Each structure stands twice: as structure tokens, then as C-alpha cells.
Amino acid sequence: MRNGGIALSQLQINHTILEQRFPHVATQINSLPNDDLSIPLFTEAFERDIAWLDAVQGAIGNGKILFVFGFERGLSIVDLLELYPNHWLFVYEPDELLFRKAVTEYDLSLLLGHPNLYWLSVGESQLDMMFHMLSSYIIDGLSFIALRKYLSDDMSMLREVKGKFKEYHQNFLVDKYTENRFREEWTRNFLYHLPDVLYTPSIEQFFYAFEGATVVVVSSGPSLQEDIEWLKKLRPHALIISAGSSIQALIKHGIQPHLAVIMDGHPVNKKIFASSVSREQPLLFTSSSYYEISDQNRAEKIYSIMKSDDISRYFFGLSKEELFISPSETVAGTAIQAAACLGAKRIILAGQDLSFPDNKFYADGIEHFAAETTDKKVQEAPKKVLNVKGTYNTTDESFSQMKDGLEKLITALPRIEFVNSTRNGAVIEGAPFKPMEEIYKWLASEFVDPDAIADLINKKNIVVDMNKVQDVKDKLKATLEDLSSVRSEIAAVHKTMNKLREFSRTKPAKAQNMVESIEQMWGVIANRDWFSPIFESIMPIEIARFDQMLPVIVTEHQLTRKSDLIYEHLGKLLQDITAQIPILEEMFSESIRRLDKKTDSDAVIHKDI
Incomplete structure (x- = not known):
């Protein structure tokens, strides 16, 4: 019973972090049958695998993204995070039961909460989700790393996954350029x-x-x-x-x-x-x-x-x-x-x-x-x-x-x-x-x-849901008004950003505070519910390019270089967003006008559809 109690508490701790950072994984783990956890044992040794890490070093290119195939009990992932603090790790564990065994038996809360463990997918059903995230962020190629367990046992699976990713990434790029063409x-x-x-x-x-x-x-x-x-x-x-x-x-x-x-x-x-x-x-x-x-x-x-x-x-x-x-x-x-x-x-x-x-x-x-x-x-x-x-x-x-x-x-x-x-x-x-x-x-x-x-x-007599009509109209009006707020907030970010590069060279402490302030201000802009649907539709390439630069900006520790990157890439994105706002305001106004016209004509000639 004591072992069961300890396991439960560790699972709860890990599950809380998963729900916060990787809710799709938490849901997947919850959906698994309550089988006996005496599944194939971990092969990962507790001591650091020096030979494997040496091989990894030779495989890492110029990019900031590491696609890691396998999680096991997280020991090799911890080593990678320590040795490559300027990289983001995207980790895929194909064996759902093995992952559940790991989060049940070990306290992995620090690892699962590490900011450079950027993405985690578990099981084949989450592979496309992983591919989408990788495709969104890679800019200078991808370093593909497999844990020793999979290098030993599953080379055919590794080749298959690499092939699937290559095809997915190509389609992702085609889709982005198609979206851009018709944006x-x-x-x-x-x-x-x-x-x-x-x-x-x-x-x-x-x-x-x-x-x-x-x-x-x-x-x-x-x-x-x-x-x-x-x-x-x-x-x-x-x-x-x-x-x-x-x-x-x-x-x-x-x-x-x-x-x-x-x-x-x-x-x-x-x-x-x-x-x-x-x-x-x-x-x-x-x-x-x-x-x-x-x-x-x-x-x-x-x-x-x-x-x-x-x-x-x-x-x-x-x-x-x-x-x-x-x-x-x-x-x-x-x-x-x-x-x-x-x-x-x-x-x-x-x-x-x-x-x-x-x-x-x-x-x-x-x-x-x-x-x-x-x-x-x-x-x-x-x-x-x-x-x-x-x-x-x-x-x-x-x-x-x-x-x-x-x-x-x-x-x-x-x-x-x-x-x-x-x-x-x-x-x-x-x-x-x-x-x-x-x-x-x-x-x-x-x-x-x-x-x-x-x-x-x-x-098909479908009665129009007037509550839904009103809800859509309210959302359209709220978004239209909020576009003005975004314009003002962007102006405030630009004002702070204009001093950032100079201060990063003359007043580093003040510049560090500015960086944090800019990150918070950008977060307020980008975390609106409507922001991604609207701006990824009307400027998909610009958003995609900024997403690709994000790992480089976030993992850059030299203040002057980080300031230059923020000024160049976030500054450009904010200019592009500002240029789209008048076009969007016109579209939203027309959409509201069309909805009012539809509602008025329906009131005059009421017809159930």
C-alpha cells in the first residue's frame, strides 16, 4: 500500500504539470486502460550515457530545435537540457504505456516544467501534432536525435517517422504559401x-x-x-x-x-x-x-x-x-x-x-x-x-x-x-x-x-438561433473595437523598443527590465482569443517567420544580441500587424453591416430554414 500511495502522489504531481503545459498528453494518459504497469522495463541507465551524448553532439547542426525520439524515464532528456541550454527540445515518446509508467514511478515535475522542454507528444495519434509544432518553429534545419533504446531496437520506425515528417513539412510549407497567396x-x-x-x-x-x-x-x-x-x-x-x-x-x-x-x-x-x-x-x-x-x-x-x-x-x-x-x-x-x-x-x-x-x-x-x-x-x-x-x-x-x-x-x-x-x-x-x-x-x-x-x-426546417446570431454579432463588434486597442498597444511596444538597443549597450540592467516589459506587452497582444485566428489568416507567412525566430530569441542569453533580435523581428512583425489593421477594420465593419441587413430582412420576412 505504501508503494501504491507514493506512486499515486508522484502521478498526481506529474499530472498537474502535464495539464498545465501539455494538456493533450494528460488527456492521453487518462484515456489509457488501467493495465498492470509491469510493461517492458526501461533500458535507460541511471548513469550518464557518455558515448550516446558524444554521438548526439556530432548530430546537432546550426538550428535551435532538437527533435528527440523517445522519453523513457527522462534521464537522457535531462542530460540534453543541461548540455544544450540554448536549444528547445521537442520530445516524442511512441510508447504510451512506457510514458505512463515513467510518470507513475518517478517525480518528473522539474523536467516536465522545464521551459526548454518546449513540446511533448505521446503515442502515434499525437505525431501530426508534433510535426505541426516542429514545422512551425524550425528555421535552419532539424536535429533528429533518438534515445539509445530506439537506436537499438527500432531503426525502421525511426526511418518511417523521419520520412513522415519530411512529407508533412513539405505539405506544411505548400499550405503556408497557398494561404499567403489567398490571404x-x-x-x-x-x-x-x-x-x-x-x-x-x-x-x-x-x-x-x-x-x-x-x-x-x-x-x-x-x-x-x-x-x-x-x-x-x-x-x-x-x-x-x-x-x-x-x-x-x-x-x-x-x-x-x-x-x-x-x-x-x-x-x-x-x-x-x-x-x-x-x-x-x-x-x-x-x-x-x-x-x-x-x-x-x-x-x-x-x-x-x-x-x-x-x-x-x-x-x-x-x-x-x-x-x-x-x-x-x-x-x-x-x-x-x-x-x-x-x-x-x-x-x-x-x-x-x-x-x-x-x-x-x-x-x-x-x-x-x-x-x-x-x-x-x-x-x-x-x-x-x-x-x-x-x-x-x-x-x-x-x-x-x-x-x-x-x-x-x-x-x-x-x-x-x-x-x-x-x-x-x-x-x-x-x-x-x-x-x-x-x-x-x-x-x-x-x-x-x-x-x-x-x-x-x-x-429541413431549421429555426435560426437568434442567441447565436447575437453572440456572433457581439464577438464581431468586440473584435472590431479591440483592433483599436491593439494599435495603441503596438505603439507602446515600439516606444519601449526604440530605446532597447541603445540601453542594452549602455544600461544593461534597465535593458533587461525593458526586455521583460516588451515580452509581457507582446503577450497581452498575442494572447487574445481572436488574435491567432485572425492574424494567422491574413498574414500567415509573417506570423510563421516570427514563430521560427522565437526559439532563437528566447534562448539568446547575450543581452545586446537578444535586443537586436527583438528589435528586428518583433519590430517587423508589429509593423506588419499595424499595416493590416485598417484592412481588417473595413472587413469587420462590412461583416457587421451584412449581418444587420440579414437580421433586418429576416425580421420583415420571417422564414424558417
Whole structure:
């Protein structure tokens, strides 16, 4: 009993620190079954492992980040923290039970509370979380260190994790630059869609409404032209979902999709939806999509907030787990996820060429880009990809990424049968090719109501939650007012910062106090609930660059150098934030105006949706 009592108190001490610093780990430990802790013993010796530490020294590069594979009972981690006080440690222990044994048997409170133990993940389910944190902070490469236990026993696991991180990091960088490219468009769309979202049903509210249905997801590739007549014949037998610009080709040939999906945030969508008929089709709009299309759509609407939309999630108080659709490289990926949410058992891909068959970019009827723009892309395409006929099409990097994204999505939806009907397109792994005439034979006995999705939306009587409307309006107004406060607080930081470099060289004690004061003032600015969702949306690269410099600033002990780093990097970030504030104020004011207008019109013509 005495041993049990001691173990319990040590677990409680450790658990308190974990809840404060790494709550995800505390939750994970709590969720483990209460198995006997006589699991495989620790192999870590109590005495310092000099040979291993010598090997570590040779592996550490110029960066300030150490990715440590393994925790065991924390002894080697303590050695690393002592020997490398200017580095941040990101520690991953794959064995959840081994970690629980460590926090149950040893008092690790000082180690778990050490400021340079910057991140801790335990178990495979927390690996992506670890990768995200590493990707956010690394700047000069990454030092990958494994405890002796894993070097001896699990080299294949180490290689696999390193490979997964390399892939994750590459995707992280692509995502950041994509966010940066569309930063102002997406932020505006997120904010301007808030009123519409409050008065519209979500895709999640139609979960499995068409369980067992066959869905045709139509894209804009040139092969679509050859199957237009077959799509006309298929419409009574399957749900037709148009992805992005393909609605132009469908409408031109007299085919009305059961649902049109829009994800893209660019104003070019005004051309895509220029036809009044296209604006009369049931619409699924994501919160990133160009807001004027949702405004102009005169038919039934469904919305989707994507898991990556931190702005909408903040204003609606939503977690990622409550949302179904994740961001994808192509609007077809959004349409596929919508079909999965609706309960599709089979998804047929049409017009999904993912390449330039016969040197064509789009199907006939797709006219939102000038011919010279698309011709140039086709002529300069640097790659080849195997097509469904066994020959090769030219393609480019953008289509290659879309293909990879779709194939990953297909793998992630194993319960759905995927079929590729695109006659001249690239081979898509997980979606075997079948021509439309064969697919028509399969589906001839299945029937779908011509207005299936429109009728479903109309029947879905969702009463608008006026408390939620008021809550969102209050948050918008509070954030708009708080932007002025941030502007004033930044001015105060700049005033202190302007004297910092001089004082660091002439009055070090005063400069040290200034550094602490600046850190506190910056903390007040950045720790607001709305700060990360808003500023990481509208200036993702600037925030990411500062995050990467943070380990360098925090671990720099020489006062003059630390002052220079703060002045240069925090100073630049604060200037960038200040430049964005007027743009954000304009967006917030318009979002509030749109919400007031929506609320007023709803009061005049009250309609339950």
C-alpha cells in the first residue's frame, strides 16, 4: 500500500504539470486502460550515457530545435537540457504505456516544467501534432536525435517517422504559401460569409441523408466533352454534383446538377456563375468561397466550414471534430467529401483528367479563363503522367498535387467505391477506369428524384438561433473595437523598443527590465482569443517567420544580441500587424453591416430554414 500511495502522489504531481503545459498528453494518459504497469522495463541507465551524448553532439547542426525520439524515464532528456541550454527540445515518446509508467514511478515535475522542454507528444495519434509544432518553429534545419533504446531496437520506425515528417513539412510549407497567396481573399470570404452561415443549414445537418446513393462528381477536364450525353442519361439514376467551374459546361449542355459546389475564393467565380441558370442550382458553398456567389444564388443553399477555417470556428465556437470537410488541393476533393457526408456508397469521377489530353486544358463550355492563359500552361507543361488508355499525357506540378490529394482522399474513404470514368485522363490510384456506357448499365435500375437535394433542403426546417446570431454579432463588434486597442498597444511596444538597443549597450540592467516589459506587452497582444485566428489568416507567412525566430530569441542569453533580435523581428512583425489593421477594420465593419441587413430582412420576412 505504501508503494501504491507514493506512486499515486508522484502521478498526481506529474499530472498537474502535464495539464498545465501539455494538456493533450494528460488527456492521453487518462484515456489509457488501467493495465498492470509491469510493461517492458526501461533500458535507460541511471548513469550518464557518455558515448550516446558524444554521438548526439556530432548530430546537432546550426538550428535551435532538437527533435528527440523517445522519453523513457527522462534521464537522457535531462542530460540534453543541461548540455544544450540554448536549444528547445521537442520530445516524442511512441510508447504510451512506457510514458505512463515513467510518470507513475518517478517525480518528473522539474523536467516536465522545464521551459526548454518546449513540446511533448505521446503515442502515434499525437505525431501530426508534433510535426505541426516542429514545422512551425524550425528555421535552419532539424536535429533528429533518438534515445539509445530506439537506436537499438527500432531503426525502421525511426526511418518511417523521419520520412513522415519530411512529407508533412513539405505539405506544411505548400499550405503556408497557398494561404499567403489567398490571404486577403480568404479572410474577407470567411468574415463576409458569417451572416449567411447563420441563416443556412450546414452539410453536417444532411449527414447520410442519401445513404447508399451513387454520386457523379463532375470536373472541368477536356474528357468531359465526350461524356456529356451520357451524363444527361445518368441524371435520373445518380446524384450529379458539379465541382467548381464544371457547372458552366453542364448548364451549356442543358444538364442541371443536383448540387453545385464552390470552394475557390477568387472573383473569377463571377464569370463561372454568370448565367442565371447556374445561380438557380442548389449550392454548397464553403466559407472560403467567393462571397458574391452565395449572395447572388437564388436557390437552396448549404454551407460548409472547413476544418482549416479558424476564423469561422472562433466566431461560432466550433471544434475541428464538429466539422466534416477538410481542405483539399481541388474543389473536386470538396465535392467528394460532400458526397461522402451525404452517404454515397459509390462515387464516379467525370472530367477528372488531371493532365492535358490532346493538349487541352478544359472541356468545351468552360470559359472563365482566356484561351492564351490556358494554352501557355499546356505548352509549358513539364511532366508526363500515365493515362487510362496506357499512353501518356502532359501534365504540370499543380495537377500532380491535385492527383496526389485525390488519391489520399480515396484512401481515407475505404467504405466508398470509387470509379474513374474520365476517358482520356490520368490514372487515379484507387479509382479503376470504367467507361460511362458501362456505368450507365450498372445504374439503369437506380432512380434519383430530379430535385432530390433541393427538396431535402426545403424540407429541413431549421429555426435560426437568434442567441447565436447575437453572440456572433457581439464577438464581431468586440473584435472590431479591440483592433483599436491593439494599435495603441503596438505603439507602446515600439516606444519601449526604440530605446532597447541603445540601453542594452549602455544600461544593461534597465535593458533587461525593458526586455521583460516588451515580452509581457507582446503577450497581452498575442494572447487574445481572436488574435491567432485572425492574424494567422491574413498574414500567415509573417506570423510563421516570427514563430521560427522565437526559439532563437528566447534562448539568446547575450543581452545586446537578444535586443537586436527583438528589435528586428518583433519590430517587423508589429509593423506588419499595424499595416493590416485598417484592412481588417473595413472587413469587420462590412461583416457587421451584412449581418444587420440579414437580421433586418429576416425580421420583415420571417422564414424558417
